[in-house]
Amino acid sequence: xxxxIEKYYRPxxxxxxxxxxxxxxxxxSIVKAIDKLGLDQDKTVIVSGIGCSxxxxxxxxxxxxxxLHGRALPVATGIKLADPELNVIVITGDGDGTAIGGNxxxxxxxxxxxxxxxxxxxxxxxxxxxxxxxxTPTASKATTAPYGTLERAFDIAELAKAxxxxxxxxxxxxxxxxxxxxxxxxxxxxxxxxxxxxxxxPIYFGRQNKKGDASAMLKTQRDxxxxxxxxxxxxxxxxxxxxxxxxxxxxxxxxxxKQYQGVIDRAQKGAK
Amino acid sequence: MGKVLLLQGNQACAEGAIAAGVTxxxxxxxxxxxxxxxIMAKRxxxxxxxxxxxxxxxxxxxxxxGASLTGKKVLTATSGPGFSLKQExxxxxxxxxxxxxxxxVQRVGPSTGQPTSPAQxxxxxxxxxxxxxxxxxxxxPASVPECFxxxxxxxELSEKYRMPVLLMLDEIIGHMREKIEVPDYDTIxxxxxxxxxxxxxxxxxxxxxxxxxxxxADFGTxxxxxVTGLVHDETGFPNGSxxxxxxxxxxxxxxxxxxxxxxxxxxxxxxxxxxxxxxxYGGTARSAYAAIDMAREQGIKVGMFRLxxxxxxxxxxxxxxxxxxxxxxxxxxxxxxxxxxxKKAVEGKVPVKPMSxxxxxxxSPKELLEFVKNL
Numbered sequence: 001x002x003x004x005i006e007k008y009y010r011p012x013x014x015x016x017x018x019x020x021x022x023x024x025x026x027x028x029s030i031v032k033a034i035d036k037l038g039l040d041q042d043k044t045v046i047v048s049g050i051g052c053s054x055x056x057x058x059x060x061x062x063x064x065x066x067x068l069h070g071r072a073l074p075v076a077t078g079i080k081l082a083d084p085e086l087n088v089i090v091i092t093g094d095g096d097g098t099a100i101g102g103n104x105x106x107x108x109x110x111x112x113x114x115x116x117x118x119x120x121x122x123x124x125x126x127x128x129x130x131x132x133x134x135x136t137p138t139a140s141k142a143t144t145a146p147y148g149t150l151e152r153a154f155d156i157a158e159l160a161k162a163x164x165x166x167x168x169x170x171x172x173x174x175x176x177x178x179x180x181x182x183x184x185x186x187x188x189x190x191x192x193x194x195x196x197x198x199x200x201x202p203i204y205f206g207r208q209n210k211k212g213d214a215s216a217m218l219k220t221q222r223d224x225x226x227x228x229x230x231x232x233x234x235x236x237x238x239x240x241x242x243x244x245x246x247x248x249x250x251x252x253x254x255x256x257x258k259q260y261q262g263v264i265d266r267a268q269k270g271a272k
Numbered sequence: 273m274g275k276v277l278l279l280q281g282n283q284a285c286a287e288g289a290i291a292a293g294v295t296x297x298x299x300x301x302x303x304x305x306x307x308x309x310x311i312m313a314k315r316x317x318x319x320x321x322x323x324x325x326x327x328x329x330x331x332x333x334x335x336x337x338g339a340s341l342t343g344k345k346v347l348t349a350t351s352g353p354g355f356s357l358k359q360e361x362x363x364x365x366x367x368x369x370x371x372x373x374x375x376x377v378q379r380v381g382p383s384t385g386q387p388t389s390p391a392q393x394x395x396x397x398x399x400x401x402x403x404x405x406x407x408x409x410x411x412x413p414a415s416v417p418e419c420f421x422x423x424x425x426x427x428e429l430s431e432k433y434r435m436p437v438l439l440m441l442d443e444i445i446g447h448m449r450e451k452i453e454v455p456d457y458d459t460i461x462x463x464x465x466x467x468x469x470x471x472x473x474x475x476x477x478x479x480x481x482x483x484x485x486x487x488x489a490d491f492g493t494x495x496x497x498x499v500t501g502l503v504h505d506e507t508g509f510p511n512g513s514x515x516x517x518x519x520x521x522x523x524x525x526x527x528x529x530x531x532x533x534x535x536x537x538x539x540x541x542x543x544x545x546x547x548x549x550x551x552x553y554g555g556t557a558r559s560a561y562a563a564i565d566m567a568r569e570q571g572i573k574v575g576m577f578r579l580x581x582x583x584x585x586x587x588x589x590x591x592x593x594x595x596x597x598x599x600x601x602x603x604x605x606x607x608x609x610x611x612x613x614x615k616k617a618v619e620g621k622v623p624v625k626p627m628s629x630x631x632x633x634x635x636s637p638k639e640l641l642e643f644v645k646n647l
Contacts, residue, residue: 012509041496042492042494042496043492047338058509062496063491063497064496065499066502068334071330071331071361073334074335074338075337076338077324077326079342081339082339082344086491103331107331260317263317264317267317267318
């Protein structure tokens with residue numbers, strides 16, 4: 001890991017994350033996946049939005065964009081379409097990516113442009129101090145839901161699949177080895193890929209909802225995560241309160257920037 | 273060999289962008305600017321460029337910011353409601369110093385207003401639409417040929433000062449058709465972005481040269497830098513200290529303030545002996561030429577100071593004008609926007625008369641002539 005830190009992290013300590021936060025584990029999983037694939041560091045771009053997880057871009061030694069709240073995907077789309085040679089990875093959170101950035105999320109998936117989105121899901125807006133997000137489980141407490149949230153949460157993996165994403169996976173901070181694998185597979189996939197990374201926020205989600213400290217929350221991830229393979233053998237009753245991890249969806253569809261090259265070829269043939 | 277063409281203002285804007293070397297457009301359909309997107313959708317792939325229709329106005333400007341970071345010249349086009357939606361990213365491109373050009377073909381507002389009717393009601397939004405203190409460069413073409421040349425100029429300014437440049441058309445200019453002599457695009461000098469002159473290890477992404485503008489590296493070329501909308505220091509990383517904050521805000525303004533004479537563009541029409549000066553811009557200037565010609569035939573000494581760059585406002589020039597004339601008239605298609613700036617610059621030396629029209633019709637030469645005669 002020391003070598004990875006030296007190679008891929010900018011010397012910018014201290015970071016802004018709270019003690020016990022899972023964002024560091026997810027960030028290091030991204031780095032390990034990049035290293036595993038041997039991506040050219042000079043040809044890899046990381047784009048993030050606004051929020052706790054989106055601060056990760058500033059710690060990583062690539063061309064990086066810390067964009068606007070919810071807007072990482074349009075910026076990433078512009079980078080990828082303008083220069084398809086670049087590997088473009090998007091870091092976002094549950095609030096950034098599925099509330100204010102929800103529209104961009106479904107349309108980027110629909111286009112099947114070759115981006116990989118790592119969505120850090122900690123079920124809460126951390127940076128603003130604990131408000132509920134579209135991925136906060138119903139009835140959870142939040143500073144803007146002192147009596148419990150009324151809203152139902154998105155299953156972001158299902159949403160991505162329905163919107164046209166061609167690779168969808170989920171991992172957890174606890175099962176970080178698997179998280180590295182699904183991120184690497186997502187980056188290798190030629191099309192829009194989503195990896196939902198379940199992570200813990202012991203300070204702003206855990207405290208309000210009596211989830212225990214960071215290690216207790218990590219153990220909850222371990223206890224509730226069921227691999228896709230294991231889930232197939234379980235009854236709906238056994239799956240109650242659990243969530244699946246691993247590769248949830250994979251399909252083939254034309255990739256947008258490659259299709260656009262076809263448009264250029266046709267236009268230039270017509271022009272000549 | 274150039275060509276003589278009959279073009280619409282919106283078309284001339286799109287062609288000016290191609291001539292300037294634009295290879296990326298992202299946008300969203302909106303009246304009365306849609307032709308710009310339609311033309312770019314057809315033309316860009318012909319020249320090896322890329323066009324993408326995004327899911328909304330915000331995504332349109334977000335995508336061009338991304339493309340600009342890879343070294344491309346980029347354009348988006350919009351109108352009223354879309355211009356409102358783009359404001360947050362205009363602030364981002366200002367603080368992160370990403371060169372972009374935005375064409376706003378103005379229509380009647382507020383809100384959905386009158387989508388197909390002309391107005392000049394976004395002049396103050398152009399200046400102050402995004403939050404916080406920031407400099408602005410905005411240009412207002414008054415003819416189809418000027419849509420072409422000012423679009424090219426917009427890229428010169430945007431690349432040179434690393435900031436957004438706003439092309440403030442109005443529906444009159446955007447949809448008007450006129451003769452235009454278009455030179456061969458090969459003969460047009462393509463605005464060039466100042467790149468880094470040091471190795472990546474020595475590179476500080478936001479360290480300015482003596483002109484206040486930091487050299488900009490293209491993504492993917494090994495400089496590996498950070499771009500953020502947070503206040504940052506010359507390394508590009510967030511720095512919330514009062515010193516870093518003050519220094520950044522000051523430098524962003526200085527880029528424009530120190531080069532205001534190079535940026536400022538205006539036209540003087542029959543001003544030499546004028547007692548009455550009309551200060552106007554864009555489509556309204558067209559009526560002013562005709563009104564002035566008619567007034568001159570009747571022996572009324574009137575001339576025009578036509579703003580070509582409206583922001584930064586040419587205060588110095590307007591102050592000088594106030595020393596020469598007896599009264600200044602400011603016709604514009606809004607409830608009174610640029611007239612306030614004129615008053616500020618004139619400092620009470622002569623009366624400044626607004627001639628505001630906000631009924632969705634252009635100001636006719638006759639109306640303007642009558643206004644001048646009744647002063």
